[in-house]
Amino acid sequence: MTRCLASVFIATSLDGFIARPDGELDWLPPAEPDNDMGYGQFSASVDVLVMGRHTFEKVLSYGDWPYDLPVKVLTRSKLTLPEALVGKIEFMQGEPAAILDALATHGFQHAYIDGGETIQAFIGAELIERLIITRVPVLIGEGLTLFGKLPAKKDRLAWAHVKTFTWSNGMVQSHYRRR
Known part of the structure; x- marks a missing residue:
């Protein structure tokens, strides 16, 4: 059995944060109608979304559910699923490798x-194959970082640069593959 591949598509502030300390994303610019900055192409390449509980709760707070693909939420807590999302979301728990193996069996x-925490766990387990980071030209000073402390003996995870795009709004997106 081949393990399910794993990729990240995320935005950071120029100073490397993915959210404010309270999880707010108010520093992100509004979406542009004619430029999804590669998100459509990326989302067409994946067939399942794996997110952490905090991210799930943040997305729920926005109202309408934005995803069409199956979503797996990693949590150790008992959560109540809104009626409208029954059948669209499944709760899972386990180590990153076990999660990807379970996905492959399905x-x-x-x-x-x-x-953030989910991405860090998968990077620490050396399971992310593709990393797409869009840097937003704003400094927020403090917040939740994309990269946390790596596990012992994994402090030199190497990535190969694939390409970088820039847009007129000042955003810069870099694509990397794990070496």
Whole structure:
């Protein structure tokens, strides 16, 4: 059995934060109608979204559910699923490798990994194959970082630069593959 691949598509502030300390994303600019900055192409390449509980709760707070693909929420807590999302979301728990193996046994081939702690766990387990980071030209001073402390003996995870795009709004997006 081949393990499900895992990729990240995320925005950071220029100073490297993915959210304010309280999880707020108010520093992100509004979406542009004619430029999704590669998100459509990326989302077409994945068949399942794996997110952490905090990210799930943040997305729920926005109202309408934005995802069409199956979503797996990693949590150790008992959560109540809104009626409208029954059948669209499944709760899971386990180590990153076990999560990707379980997804593969259910026919999934490529997972979109989202949420700071979840991304950090999958990077620490050396399971992220593709990393797409869009830097927003704003400094927020403090917040939740994309990269946390790596596990012992994994302090030199190497990535190969694939390409970088810039847009007129000042955003810069870099694509990396794990070496």
